[in-house]
Amino acid sequence: MYEGIVQDLIDELGRLPGVGPKSAQRIAFHLLAADPADVKRLADVLVEVKQKVRFCQTCGNVAEDDQCRICRDPGRDPTVLCVVEESKDVVAVERTREFRGRYHVLGGAISPIEGIGPDDLRIRELMQRLADGTVTEAILATDPNLEGEATATYLTRLLKPMGLRITRLASGLPVGGDLEYADEVTLGRAFEGRRAVDD
Amino acid sequence: MGLYRDEGVVLRTQKLGEADRIVSLLTRRHGRIRAVAKGVRRTSSRFGSRLEPFMHVDAQLAEGRSLDVVAQVETVTPYGQPVCANYGLYTAGTVMLETTERLVAEEHEPALQQFLLLVGGLRALSQQEHAPGLTLDSFLLRSLAIAGYAPSFSDCAHCGAEGPHRAFSPAAGGLLCADCRVPGTARPAPETIELLAALLAGDWEVADASEPRIRRETCGLVSAYVRWHLERDLRSLVYVDRTPEPNGTVRG
Numbered sequence: 184m185y186e187g188i189v190q191d192l193i194d195e196l197g198r199l200p201g202v203g204p205k206s207a208q209r210i211a212f213h214l215l216a217a218d219p220a221d222v223k224r225l226a227d228v229l230v231e232v233k234q235k236v237r238f239c240q241t242c243g244n245v246a247e248d249d250q251c252r253i254c255r256d257p258g259r260d261p262t263v264l265c266v267v268e269e270s271k272d273v274v275a276v277e278r279t280r281e282f283r284g285r286y287h288v289l290g291g292a293i294s295p296i297e298g299i300g301p302d303d304l305r306i307r308e309l310m311q312r313l314a315d316g317t318v319t320e321a322i323l324a325t326d327p328n329l330e331g332e333a334t335a336t337y338l339t340r341l342l343k344p345m346g347l348r349i350t351r352l353a354s355g356l357p358v359g360g361d362l363e364y365a366d367e368v369t370l371g372r373a374f375e376g377r378r379a380v381d382d
Numbered sequence: 383m384g385l386y387r388d389e390g391v392v393l394r395t396q397k398l399g400e401a402d403r404i405v406s407l408l409t410r411r412h413g414r415i416r417a418v419a420k421g422v423r424r425t426s427s428r429f430g431s432r433l434e435p436f437m438h439v440d441a442q443l444a445e446g447r448s449l450d451v452v453a454q455v456e457t458v459t460p461y462g463q464p465v466c467a468n469y470g471l472y473t474a475g476t477v478m479l480e481t482t483e484r485l486v487a488e489e490h491e492p493a494l495q496q497f498l499l500l501v502g503g504l505r506a507l508s509q510q511e512h513a514p515g516l517t518l519d520s521f522l523l524r525s526l527a528i529a530g531y532a533p534s535f536s537d538c539a540h541c542g543a544e545g546p547h548r549a550f551s552p553a554a555g556g557l558l559c560a561d562c563r564v565p566g567t568a569r570p571a572p573e574t575i576e577l578l579a580a581l582l583a584g585d586w587e588v589a590d591a592s593e594p595r596i597r598r599e600t601c602g603l604v605s606a607y608v609r610w611h612l613e614r615d616l617r618s619l620v621y622v623d624r625t626p627e628p629n630g631t632v633r634g
Contacts, residue, residue, distance in 0.1 A: 201399055201400070293621075295473055295476040295477070295480075295617065295618035295621035295622075296394060296435075296476050296479060296480050296617060296618050297617070298617040298618075300620070300621045328434055329434040329435050329436065329462050329466050332466040332467070333466040333469060333472040336466060336467055336468065336469050336472070337469045340469060357425055357426055360426070364428055365428075366428055366429060366430075366431050366432060366457075367457055367460075368431035368432065368457070368460060368463070369431055371463075
């Protein structure tokens with residue numbers, strides 16, 4: 184135990200995800216030894232990020248205004264909507280430079296064992312967005328794990344009666360890997376989603 | 383660090399650090415264990431897909447100080463795929479996993495009967511041998527029976543008087559006779575009591591022939607019984623999806 188404010192700092196740092204007591208102590212002493220200007224800059228950014236950043240009223244992505252940069256961009260295709268779990272998934276898809284549509288961030292995946300049901304996600308907002316008929320294709324880009332698949336299954340059941348084209352991101356072999364090392368679930372998916380090459 | 387090999391069903395996963403997961407497994411010989419699976423959240427992971435909930439796997443583990451470490455995994459049966467392709471099956475299956483985790487509280491204590499029941503339950507669920515609601519209710523009643531909370535659906539749970547009786551009390555452990563009956567006990571339909579007994583005994587001929595109205599009442603009583611004996615609510619129980627399938631069939 185350290186005295187007063189040093190221990191307070193260690194305790195606060197220890198509450199961050201992935202930071203244990205030892206790491207918290209190391210970061211705290213790094214900050215104590217650092218240049219005061221660097222520490223002030225970090226503190227200012229922390230305060231500013233909480234003041235300025237909010238969630239986009241349209242898609243739920245992180246934004247500095249009522250709407251995020253992507254929702255404000257008139258060059259984006261409003262007929263294609265990519266449904267993702269988290270804001271960081273938007274960044275991952277944007278990195279591909281393949282997608283020019285818009286996004287909808289659910290805020291997680293359905294996980295009953297963690298007490299997260301459909302009502303805890305931004306599914307109602309998604310339905311409201313789709314109600315005006317502008318969107319013709321919904322791409323379900325939830326994580327390719329069990330919760331993500333179950334969320335996609337739930338959304339498919341909900342969206343099907345709306346007459347949209349509903350697609351799911353392909354699952355399969357990673358680029359640059361060897362076939363023999365693929366696990367049977369991934370390889371099975373790759374076979375399921377195979378495509379003709381002579382089209 | 384000793385290595386051991388066992389087959390098990392993945393009950394729950396939890397994110398750890400950058401790309402790892404803590405996996406909770408119910409194994410055949412070692413009971414419930416928690417182990418770290420390193421790097422499984424990366425898309426390049428060779429066994430990440432095998433360590434999803436519902437997966438029945440054959441795993442090699444290294445003993446650790448607090449948590450064991452998953453060294454190798456082979457799939458025995460991938461129950462996860464058929465289960466998550468149907469939302470009703472997914473929600474019912476999740477209750478099975480959570481109930482198992484709750485009932486097998488002690489780690490490294492063998493729970494073979496519960497393991498066999500879980501594997502059988504997941505097989506029945508994934509192959510849709512019966513309505514998912516019936517499979518789930520039967521699993522819950524039998525799990526509680528294995529744990530020592532077997533309900534009585536014939537004789538009086540309090541004095542042992544021979545049935546049939548009509549009053550049902552979760553707190554008393556099943557049906558009560560007219561003398562032992564306390565105020566506030568439920569009085570389910572005789573067909574509901576018959577279905578409850580069939581689900582506990584595994585009499586699927588009777589269970590499959592039951593009407594939706596009886597299944598709904600049965601489900602409510604099973605939920606009340608589970609809640610009472612587990613003392614805390616199962617988080618996943620409120621999310622069980624019993625809405626009709628899009629093709630018009632009604633799940634129990």
